[in-house]
Amino acid sequence: MAVLTQERPGTTAAAPARRRSRRRGRSAPPGPWTWVAVAVVVLFVVLPILWMLDSSFKGPGSIGTTDILPHPLSTYNYVTAFGGNGSGDTSGRYILNSVIVAVCTTGLVLILGTLAGYALGRLPMRGKLLLLTVLLMISVFPAIAVIAPLFLIMKSINWLNSYQALILPYTAFNLPFAIWILRNYLMGIPREMEETGRIDGASPLRTLWSIILPQALPGLFTAGIFTFTACWTEFLMALSFNTDNNMRTIPVGLAQFGGQYSVPYGLYFATSCVAAIPIAVLVLVFRKSVVSGLTSGAVKG
Structure with a gap:
């Protein structure tokens, strides 16, 4: 006697569909043209930086020549930019002003943004959408x-001509973006951790400081780096509010190097290389945290 087995409806038809779905879900390896496109983009981004670094070590008569490497290697541009030739510590003062303004602004934005993001993301309140x-x-x-x-x-x-003239406007303009990033990241932290703090009798601020913030470090790094970079490169307000040469920041200071009939390219290159170091260090050190903070804010908003 033949034994007949009854299949579930749709089983036979669904199996190939599932296999096709799994095949479509697998990412295909990048082809050769993809690597060519990546190489072109990398060269387009990296070559100007290498050219600027190379030219910063050339002497006044060597900038603009076809020499790939500086020969002989010269530190004239750096010495001149930072006052070694009696020109005054101009570039160093610009960098110091930028550091003070950017660090103070970033600290204020992170403090206020964390409190606002916590309130908007985890506390019951009316008018959140508005x-x-x-x-x-x-x-x-x-x-x-x-x-x-x-x-x-x-x-x-x-x-006018003070640090607070830049710190407060920078805080006001960078705070909304930081609140959005921190709110979205804080919303992704499990509420069970917060409830544990409440059971132990911790206040909302204590819970935020001891339990929530250690889990929100990628979001803090992301908001902090974006704020620091925005303050470091801002030009319009720094040009308008701080006209004293001793209070200028890096972007405004670089714009003041050139004269009507001369352009000191060497000073531009040397100062720009030094000014790019803080941003490069921050991005390299906290790159994983920045990616984590951005992707979390993108999917948990």
């Missing part, structure tokens, strides 16, 4: 539209 919409509008608001009123305010309170 507040987030306002923050988004502020983050895309052009700075040039408020330069004139801000200048008048700074002048009326005698804040």
Whole structure:
């Protein structure tokens, strides 16, 4: 007697579909044209940096020549830029001003952004959507539209040519983006960890400091690096509010090097190389945390 087995409806038809789905889910290895495109993009990005570094070690008469490597190797541009030839420590002062402004702004943005992101992401409150919409509008608001009123305010309170004249506006313009990043990242942390702190009698601030923040370090690094970079490269407000040469930041200082009939390329290259070091170090050291913070904010918003 033949034994008949009854198959579940759709089993035979579903099996090939599942196999095709699995095959489609596997990523194909990159082809040769993909590597060619990657190489072109890398060269396009890296070659100007290498050219700037190479030219910074050339003497005044060697910049612009076809020599691939500087011969002889010269530190004239660095010595001149940082006051070794009696020109004054101009570039060093610009870098110091940028460091002070960027570090203070980043600290304020992280403190305020963490508190606001925690409140918007994990605490019950009304009007969250409206507040987030306002923050988004502020983050895309052009700075040039408020330069004139801000200048008048700074002048009326005698804040022109001071660090606070840049720190407070930079904080206001970078805070919305930091709040968005930190809110999205904090929302992805399991609430069971927060409930454990409440059971132990910890206050919301204590829970945030002891339990939530250690888990949110990638988001903090991401917001901090973006804020630091924005402050380090900002030009318009620094040009408008700090006109004293001793209070200028790197972007404005570089713009002041050139004269009407001469362009000191060597000073530009040397100062730009030194100014790029802090950003490069931050990105290299915290690159994994930045990627983690950005991807978390992208999928858990």
